[in-house]
Amino acid sequence: MTACVCTDKQDREERVKAIINNHAGDSSALLKVLHAIQDLDSVNYLAEQELVWVAEGLNVPLSKVYGVATFYSLYSVAPRGRHVIRICENAPCHVVGASDIIRTLQELLGVKLGETSADGRFTLELTSCLGVCGVAPAMMIGDDVHGNLTPDKLNSILAEYR
Amino acid sequence: MQLHRAHVLVCAGTNCHLKGSTTIRQLLVEEIKRQNLDLEVRVVETGCFGLCEQGPVVVVYPEGAFYSRVTPENIPVIVSEHLMKGRVVESLLYKAGDAPKAVTTYDQNDFFRKQKRVVLRNCGLINPESIEEYIARGGYEALGKALTTMTPETVIEAVKASGLRGRGGAGFPTGLKWGFTLKAQGDQKYVICNADEGEPGTFKDRLILEGDPHGILEGMAIAGYATGATKGYVYVRGEYKLSIARLQKAIDQAKQLGLLGENIFGTDFGFDVEIVSGAGAYVCGEETALIESIEGDRGEPRYKPPYPANHGLFGKPTTVNNVETLANIAPIVQNGADWFRAIGTEKSPGTKVYTLTGNVVNTGLIEVPMGISLREVIYEVGGGIPNGREFKMAQTGGTSGGCLAEQHLDVPMDYDSLQEHGSALGSGALLIMDDSHCIVDITKNFLSFFNHESCGQCTPCREGTTQLYRLVDKIASGEATAADIELIHRLSRTMQSSSLCALGQTAPVPVLSTLRYFADEYASHMQGVCPTNICVIAEK
């Protein structure tokens, strides 16, 4: 099992570096590369060593790589759960009950906003408007959007991601 | 080409998708096959119809029968009754509000009757993943017309003459903007489509991109021709996965047919489009922040001047247009400025796409002529306030827009009239709130958004958004004094006058407009009472 993890790690390093090499020396590809690395294997975050490779490969100072990675809310430089829940609390969701949804999610997952559940499955984050206000309140889990949320629907939605 | 006697359009916009439209489409296809109608009836996936609240939506042509909230159980009935026997299933048709009778067809119902579809001309009518269907509806004719019969100058003249103003929020005349870039010197120029739609309550750009991506590509290519740009970028919010997928497909198709790439329509003009995915930053909707982001940096707005028209992406002359603006281009080029000017008002010609959200029966996407009143939008198109409650407040233009009260229901909605009342057309978001909500609480919510989204570059916005939130929070908890209200005004004036970009300049608008139109409610909180019992007032 240990050996297997090691191979995975080497394999991941190769794939991360392949992403970077596709844009070697192109500092304008920074966002694209960060997206691709973070989405790879759904790790959902950007590890320090990988950011060093990005800095080296795109010829961007590491401080700027971090500056960019911490500016945009879709990136994380800290580990996150396997599924990132992005719940919207902007006005259109707020007026149709988003705060109840957030409260219920926090209870169900045993976390506060910004935290990861003890089993490492979910990270609960606040997001700005997801642009699906026609079916507010709404949230995204990974790339999936869920709308018309009610507190009693949440358990079965979360169950899909167990 | 196969001829079909009936077309079944299933909405595949994000909102209907979330309501199960994918399953509905699958079941329809299976059922039609089971009943041996698959050679006669074609099922088409389309973009958003706009009536998201009533989704999943299925429309059957040639009748235009509009089935709303379709469930899997309804499918066998629709197929055997309507498609097999030609009998519209009245019981499943969309029924507006408390209207006595179900409306049979698409354009009969109130939701659509008041609308005028220019931008959304193809949304809900064609399969957005098929360039052939776009072309069949006259797509890319305008680009052909521009490239083969017009000069860049005459294209710009036409856009100027149309009076089209930027639909991203600021309302700057599009033709004028293009003219600046055309005049700017540069070996390379760019067109950027701003699809970083982040204004809360706004989802028009998403549904336009999902419903008619070629309309945007055509608009961009025309903009490229008019301004001398050969490369276009579409900057799409990272959260809009479906928009990005549809758009990429459209780009690939257009390249395959030679409608993008080198020598378009056999001319010397070449134009290529690339998608850039945002990463979660509202401020990137500001054009220079967006440019910084494409360049791979933090999305912090640049000081202007210089303007992008002269010094934009990678330092080159650049035109940045909103999705909706670009969607207007092909129709203007095709039908002429006079046709466009005949729609809307004199100073704000054309239509405006709004997204209706909040406490309104028909939440969704609508396109209406400029100048229509709020009352018409809410009570006719929107079907009124649900659950027997009363209208309390409407916020126009998204979170950075102003809040209007009952006395404003008849103000015409166009750039200038709304501005007169301290509000804005903005992104076209319309948030309707009923009387169960607290004004102070919702204002706090607006401010927490700006707090989260300020880029942090300039002092008035970085510090001001937080302090403004704290001040309103103080009111909500019943701890504020008259001096705090004074301070809110002073801070707001400073943010409006001195912030670097529109984010900080408009962040105080919701506070100022609610203070102006709902002063009683603020006063009540100051005395320790939240009239709706939403705010938690500290014990004195």
Next chain:
Amino acid sequence: MAMIKVTIDGIAVEVPQGSTVLQAAEQAGVKIPTLCHHPDQSVKAACRVCVVKVEGQRVLQPACAFPVAPNMVVSTNVPEVREARRTILELILAHHPQDCLNCARNLNCELQSLAADYGIREIPFGVTHRGLPLDESNPAIVRDPNKCINCGRCIEVCSEVQKAAVLYDMGRGYNTIVMPAGGKQLAEVACTLCGQCIHACPVGAITEKDDTDRVWDALYDAGKHVVVQTAPAVRVALGEALGMKPGEVVTGKMVAALRRLGFDRVFDTDFTADLTIMEEGRELLERLQHGGTLPMITSCSPGWIKFVEHFYPDLLDHISTCKSPQQMFGALAKTYYAERAGIDPKDIVSVSIMPCTAKKYEATRPEMQSSGYPDVDIVLTTRELGRMLKQAGIDFAVLPEEAYDDPLGISTGAAVIFGATGGVMEAALRTVYEVVTGAALPNIELTMVRGMEGVKEAAVDLAGTTVKVAVAHSLSNASKILERIRAGDADYHFIEIMCCPGGCIGGGGQPIPTTNAVRQERINAIYQADRDLSLRKSHENPAVLRLYEEYLSKPLGEKSHKLLHTHYTKRSKY
């Protein structure tokens, strides 16, 4: 250039096209407050404290950025402008520690003086302390992120001027904070410790590490023999820390002041600057004659050394093995001087006064103790010395001029000019030319290597051999040359590189403000000091010649290798 007429507060001025409102206002005698604006940096327009009213504009405009246009009418003192500026200051102060009295920048802080000018007596907003830890990870620079006002000036100087780029904005909005990557400390990243960020900082968020207490302790300890050396660039800047104008040469007063503080011997780094020329000149000739790695690059500047170790470790063979004058001095103080004076080196405390923060770090490098003791025990910056003199109640202006002690206080004009960019090169050429050709230089003032131009080049004919030299100051200019060396198209023999803009006179330990205008004043003073000396060539320094006779025997000899030369360490960029 086309001139444009504008009116500022009713005063008509004519300014060149392309000027900003701020520049026009300056010409009109109208002072506009600034914070993110820095005279040597790009326009940021971020702090907004310079907003003015421009007729015809919908909103107020930042004077630092807004370009003048014909017949523009600007008002800087109308109610809305005053209100906005005041509110902006209050907003900044509400997110800034309220500890001016215990701040290193007390009385020399741009924010503090604006708060005073605007008469801010209370802050109406909720005051928040960020609660972030101080970065005291290194021996040279202290960062207090709590005091940061997000002006971006340190980021620009670190990435654009010094190319180390260790600082950037992290996070967003109200929580935006300038930090090294990943929130690390300066010791953990490729910081050169040059301290240019200190000069960039308008407030006290970045300061030198204060070592004055350690010096006081040594001075008060009767059992210690405390010697001090003063770098060339200190004598043209110390006056500024004590209220004098930039560009005053205060060598004699400084020596007198140091004696009054209680130093047992007042020596001069210039002595070992002359010695450096002897060693480095010999090393160059050796490399030229015996096929050594060329071009050879100077090694006086510890920020530069740390930079090349981090960013160009493949080029370390190009660096002269000579220790810096500070470290050569330290090694000799505890050997040659100790022997001659009959003092046990363990009782000697070796203090240096430097224009530089990186020198504090250099003194702590593990290889810098060739006498068996740390070569240099404590490094003070010019600013710290200024504070000590104030604490000691020394009235600098009325001090007599005194001379350095013998023997490590004897020096030449060649050593003084080490303090300005091009100075080491000029000093080296003055000596190498005469050593190689046997003839006197026709004109010893080699102006082609002087001045603020980023990269300077010259070719000198040495008895039929043309020696090509280059001079660079600031690490961005150094990078340009290093990239060419990497690419194999830099055919120089000898290169002088100084870490800081303008050379050591612009170092990170110099009085604040240090701007390019101030740097130029100090450079002028350095060359004046050179002209005022009778001895102007290092090989004519009698004390240095005596050192070789009595102790070292010859340049690059065995003792020199042990005491005066060093080696470098490959480091990572990350």
